Amino acid sequence: MxxxxxxxxxxxxxxxxxxxxxxxxxxxxxxxxxxxxxxxxxxxxxxxxxxxxxxxxxxxxxxxxxxxxxxxxxxxxxxxxxxxxxxxxxxxxxxxxxxxxxxxxxxxxxxxxxxxxxxxxxxxxxxxxxxxxRPFLPAVPGRDVFTGRQLHTVDYRRPADFAGLGSVIVVGGGNSGAQIAADLALEGDVDVRWVTRRPPRFLPDDIDGRALFDVATARRRALDAGRGDTGGVASLGDIVAVSPVRAARDAGLLKASPMAVRVDRHGVVRADGTRAEADAIIWCTGxxxxxxxxxxxxxxxxxxxxxxxxxxxxxxxxxxxxxxxxxxxxxxxxxxxxxxxxxxxxxxxxxxxxxx
Incomplete structure (x- = not known):
């Protein structure tokens, strides 16, 4: 019908x-x-x-x-x-x-x-x-051979789900990557390694969603009026410093390492050839x-x-x-x-x- x-x-x-x-x-x-x-x-x-x-x-x-x-x-x-x-x-x-x-x-x-x-x-x-x-997973070589757990942001719920694991790698330099890495570092009983494509850019601590909306709106109005691109939110940074992220960052628990170029059976390999072993990888890749x-x-x-x-x-x-x-x-x-x-x-x- x-x-x-x-x-x-x-x-x-x-x-x-x-x-x-x-x-x-x-x-x-x-x-x-x-x-x-x-x-x-x-x-x-x-x-x-x-x-x-x-x-x-x-x-x-x-x-x-x-x-x-x-x-x-x-x-x-x-x-x-x-x-x-x-x-x-x-x-x-x-x-x-x-x-x-x-x-x-x-x-x-x-x-x-x-x-x-x-x-x-x-x-x-x-x-x-x-x-x-529609979660996105990057085509990182070797991702299909990793023997540990692999998750995307959509699959993550709580640090307790990783009890008993030795180490977790969180991939992604956006808000979800920073928040999940902070969640595990502050509440979990695992070694957390945060991997990002570029050094993380934290927005000023006093900026929240109210300011972000105003910035995004101002950019759109400028573009619609034929004026130059103000850069919008991206000009300020990538990561909103919500309280758990600030706490983990200030405690030295939220330090990023360079992005991996490939994955092997037991972890990730960086461009300089150094390795980081892990029992789980969480892909916070958008x-x-x-x-x-x-x-x-x-x-x-x-x-x-x-x-x-x-x-x-x-x-x-x-x-x-x-x-x-x-x-x-x-x-x-x-x-x-x-x-x-x-x-x-x-x-x-x-x-x-x-x-x-």
Whole structure:
């Protein structure tokens, strides 16, 4: 059976919910299809010690302030899950959990959305699948011969899971690498070695998510106005110095070694030929946008990215991409940052229908 709807939103995490809020305000007929069995998006799968970079009041979706978490300035992931769950209920957003979208096709004046539980025909699609379901593992020679445990950021939960191991190598110089290395160094009973491609760049200790959002927004406005690139957040550093990272760094527990050039059976080998043995390697090496459902539209360029103007796909104006990072809106992969591009996407969809 094929169901008709104005808009299909693919993904029910923070970006999908923000889109749903603005679609509801416009009075449009829409559905949010989410592969997860429960609300919360990727926040439901984060490691135990993770918390936000910003206080609750600066980490909110449109229309509903996140309440403070008792005893915490920076809420943890569980609190975010509770907030997102309440948000969907508060605005009666039609989220269908446990529904995987397999493909989006053109179908005349509509887009055909194929799922594992049926088909939808929509006048527009908002893709808000994020990146968590597509972890990136670098093609480091020898990675397949390592005899110890190998994990990605998505698999890490807590230091206790590594009890009894002698040493762990954490690979990656971004926020997840620094936070997981600090978590293990402060709470675990293992020898932690942190490996990065370049020396880690910590942001000033007083900078949190509020400042990062302002910097990202200022960069986007400068670019849109034809002014020079301010460099954005990258000009300040790569790692937010949240309290556990500061504690591990100041205690001398968070020292980075140069990136490995290959992996062998028992550890990693650096460019100078020195080795570091390990019982486990955690690859904190980032993610890629989860866009396989859009492959039938044939929109990807030579570098794999879909060309966009704002959130709208250049070669398919009925498609908007939301929440994948700065290329779909400044800070759009954050809770506070996704609201504005979500509003703009819905506004453009309504304007397109008005013109046609």
């Amino acid at each position: 094929t169901r008709l709807v104005d808009v299909v939103v693919v993904g029910g995490g923070q970006a999908g919910l923000a889109a749903g809020y603005h679609l509801r305000r416009r009075g449009l007929d829409f559905v949010v299809l989410d592969a997860g069995a429960e609300p919360g998006g990727s926040w439901r799968h984060m490691w135990d010690s993770l918390h936000l970079f910003s206080p609750a009041e600066h980490s909110s979706l449109p229309g509903r302030l996140m309440p403070a978490q008792p005893g915490r300035t920076y809420p943890d992931a569980g609190h975010v899950v509770e907030y997102l769950t309440d948000y969907g209920k508060r605005y009666a957003l039609p989220v269908q959990h446990g529904t995987r979208v397999d493909a989006v096709h053109r179908d005349g004046d509509r887009l055909l959305v194929e799922t594992d539980s049926g088909t939808w025909r929509a006048r527009a699609v908002i893709s808000a699948t994020g990146t968590w379901s 993610f890629r946008p989860a866009l396989s459902h859009l492959a039938p539209l044939r929109l990807r360029g030579t570098r794999g990215r879909i060309a966009t103007e704002g959130t709208r796909a250049v070669d398919e104006p009925r498609l908007h991409l939301l929440g994948y990072g700065d290329w779909t809106g400044p800070a759009s992969a954050t809770l506070i940052g996704v609201g504005r591009p979500a509003r703009n996407a819905v506004r453009e969809i309504a304007a397109l229908w008005a013109r046609s």
